[in-house]
Amino acid sequence: MADDGFHVYDTTLRDGAQQEGLNLTVADKLAVARHLDALGIGFIEGGWPGANPKDTEFFRRARTELDLKHAQLAAFGATRRAGVKAADDPLVAALRESGAPIVTLVAKSHDRHVELALRTTLEENLAMIRDTVSHLRAEGQRVFLDAEHFFDGYKSNPSYALEVLRTAAEAGASVIALCDTNGGMLPDELTDVVHDAVGTGARIGIHCHDDTGCAVANTLAAVAAGATHVQGCANGYGERSGNANLFTVVANLQLKKGFDLVPAQSLGDMTRIAHAITEVTNVTPNSHQPYVGTSAFAHKAGLHASAIKVDPNLYQHIDPAEVGNDMRMLVSDMAGRASVELKGRELGYRLTSDQSRELVDRVKDLESRGHTFEAADASFELLLRDTVSGERKRHFSVESWRVIVERRPAGDIVSEATVKLHAKGERIVATGEGNGPVNALDKAVRLALEQLYPELAVVQLIDFKVRILEGTLGTDAVTRVLITSSDATGDWATVGVDENIIEASWQALEQAVTYGLLRAGHTV
Ligand SMILES: CC(=O)SCCNC(=O)CCNC(=O)[C@H](O)C(C)(C)COP(=O)(O)OP(=O)(O)OC[C@H]1O[C@@H](n2cnc3c(N)ncnc32)[C@H](O)[C@@H]1OP(=O)(O)O
Numbered sequence: 423m424a425d426d427g428f429h430v431y432d433t434t435l436r437d438g439a440q441q442e443g444l445n446l447t448v449a450d451k452l453a454v455a456r457h458l459d460a461l462g463i464g465f466i467e468g469g470w471p472g473a474n475p476k477d478t479e480f481f482r483r484a485r486t487e488l489d490l491k492h493a494q495l496a497a498f499g500a501t502r503r504a505g506v507k508a509a510d511d512p513l514v515a516a517l518r519e520s521g522a523p524i525v526t527l528v529a530k531s532h533d534r535h536v537e538l539a540l541r542t543t544l545e546e547n548l549a550m551i552r553d554t555v556s557h558l559r560a561e562g563q564r565v566f567l568d569a570e571h572f573f574d575g576y577k578s579n580p581s582y583a584l585e586v587l588r589t590a591a592e593a594g595a596s597v598i599a600l601c602d603t604n605g606g607m608l609p610d611e612l613t614d615v616v617h618d619a620v621g622t623g624a625r626i627g628i629h630c631h632d633d634t635g636c637a638v639a640n641t642l643a644a645v646a647a648g649a650t651h652v653q654g655c656a657n658g659y660g661e662r663s664g665n666a667n668l669f670t671v672v673a674n675l676q677l678k679k680g681f682d683l684v685p686a687q688s689l690g691d692m693t694r695i696a697h698a699i700t701e702v703t704n705v706t707p708n709s710h711q712p713y714v715g716t717s718a719f720a721h722k723a724g725l726h727a728s729a730i731k732v733d734p735n736l737y738q739h740i741d742p743a744e745v746g747n748d749m750r751m752l753v754s755d756m757a758g759r760a761s762v763e764l765k766g767r768e769l770g771y772r773l774t775s776d777q778s779r780e781l782v783d784r785v786k787d788l789e790s791r792g793h794t795f796e797a798a799d800a801s802f803e804l805l806l807r808d809t810v811s812g813e814r815k816r817h818f819s820v821e822s823w824r825v826i827v828e829r830r831p832a833g834d835i836v837s838e839a840t841v842k843l844h845a846k847g848e849r850i851v852a853t854g855e856g857n858g859p860v861n862a863l864d865k866a867v868r869l870a871l872e873q874l875y876p877e878l879a880v881v882q883l884i885d886f887k888v889r890i891l892e893g894t895l896g897t898d899a900v901t902r903v904l905i906t907s908s909d910a911t912g913d914w915a916t917v918g919v920d921e922n923i924i925e926a927s928w929q930a931l932e933q934a935v936t937y938g939l940l941r942a943g944h945t946v
């Protein structure tokens with residue numbers, strides 16, 4: 423087989439789908455395949471046709487519905503069963519009929535598995551590999567082989583494990599991926615085994631699971647030892663602790679090791695694609711995921727910020743733009759002047775050194791009382807504006823608020839809030855009813871302000887989190903409320919803290935409305 427360059431092989435739709443809680447429809451699988459293709463991935467394993475109707479359907483629909491620009495599809499399946507001809511095995515037939523140009527066969531390479539799981543002889547296992555590979559090759563398909571449990575098999579019986587590789591290569595498999603199926607390997611011991619496998623002359627690939635937290639490191643070690651085909655899953659999805667995170671592997675090889683795996687422009691789309699895939703899989707994105715996580719370039723420590731102010735490279739291993747991510751400053755009690763100055767710049771403000779110092783002091787003081795600004799960007803921006811202008815400026819002021827919670831004779835519980843506000847020279851009294859006190863307060867404030875500020879109609883309260891914090895400085899426990907609000911173009915979070923949960927909610931609500939009005943262009 424002519425050398426077709428280094429392979430990046432994705433198995434999200436097969437091994438990734440083996441993750442607990444991940445369940446993809448055929449339409450989801452087609453959508454993920456399109457995202458991976460847009461990233462420039464070379465091979466996409468679509469599933470195991472014949473094993474379940476969904477995967478069979480995926481390959482049928484892929485023929486007409488997938489217009490892949492970069493990737494080739496691979497169908498995954500097992501070697502023929504013991505004692506059966508490859509041509510007569512129905513699961514092998516499904517691979518043949520999948521229409522995929524490539525078949526990836528999983529084969530046993532661990533003597534104990536052959537004897538205990540397949541319940542056949544070592545010779546028959548080699549025959550199963552030889553027959554199935556040659557049969558599919560004769561049918562015009564390219565064959566890759568996943569040598570299951572290769573590393574554990576090598577420890578148990580190295581000559582047999584290597585014989586599996588030779589047999590597959592001689593029968594026409596163009597790549598043999600060494601699988602760390604149980605995910606128990608560490609990079610140093612894996613390297614030696616990969617060297618021996620490369621020594622057989624077969625083209626070697628690598629497929630690692632993350633049970634030791636080393637799947638990416640093991641993949642890179644295998645490449646250093648001569649593997650030229652890497653397998654993994656989007657966002658590290660996979661059975662148990664997951665598979666090697668293919669996005670991390672690709673970014674590491676391309677940005678650190680000089681491999682030319684995907685177009686630079688596509689690499690710059692990696693963060694967007696990683697998140698788009700989480701939308702399809704409905705798995706909460708891991709904010710700490712290397713390269714593409716929202717926290718991957720988020721800086722909290724004051725000392726880091728002060729160095730970043732001089733040169734971002736001092737605390738970043740790459741320019742986040744290379745993978746389509748952004749640097750973010752987090753403001754908290756670990757901030758220093760540089761942190762708030764950079765955060766201010768991010769928000770479009772230039773702070774003087776006195777203003778930065780005052781703002782840091784206010785942040786540290788408020789955080790010591792339970793506020794949290796890294797989770798409440800909008801509250802931080804309001805605090806920054808107050809600091810810059812030297813006074814607390816709001817679109818409205820509050821004379822008073824009151825909430826009544828009533829259990830009615832029928833058993834339903836209704837909350838009623840009354841607010842008395844001053845805005846644009848008017849005194850406004852409004853009452854709102856809701857299913858809880860905060861809902862009632864929210865309705866009352868809107869009712870009071872919507873006539874003066876009609877834009878509030880699109881502002882919605884979308885999340886409300888309450889946390890009871892231990893008392894500090896000898897005080898009783900206090901309540902922290904975080905509110906997330908949204909309008910047509912985005913969302914923002916605000917924080918309130920008080921011993922009384924309704925007062926804490928009110929503070930967060932009042933800031934949420936104020937910030938919503940600023941977003942709508944109402945300056946104060
Ligand atoms: C390491 C990996 O992740 S490999 C991928 C694993 N993925 C999956 O298992 C998901 C899809 N699997 C399935 O849908 C089903 O397991 C099927 C359709 C493949 C097989 O289903 P069943 O026929 O009901 O059998 P079962 O699931 O119990 O599997 C055991 C059979 O597979 C055989 N088998 C196991 N591994 C292999 C192999 N590498 N090559 C050939 N046969 C194998 C066993 O010998 C056993 O055969 P037997 O029934 O003749 O004794």
Ligand SMILES: CC(=O)C(=O)O
Nearest residue numbers: 528568570571601603
């Ligand atoms: C084939 C495969 O997924 C494994 O051995 O882990």
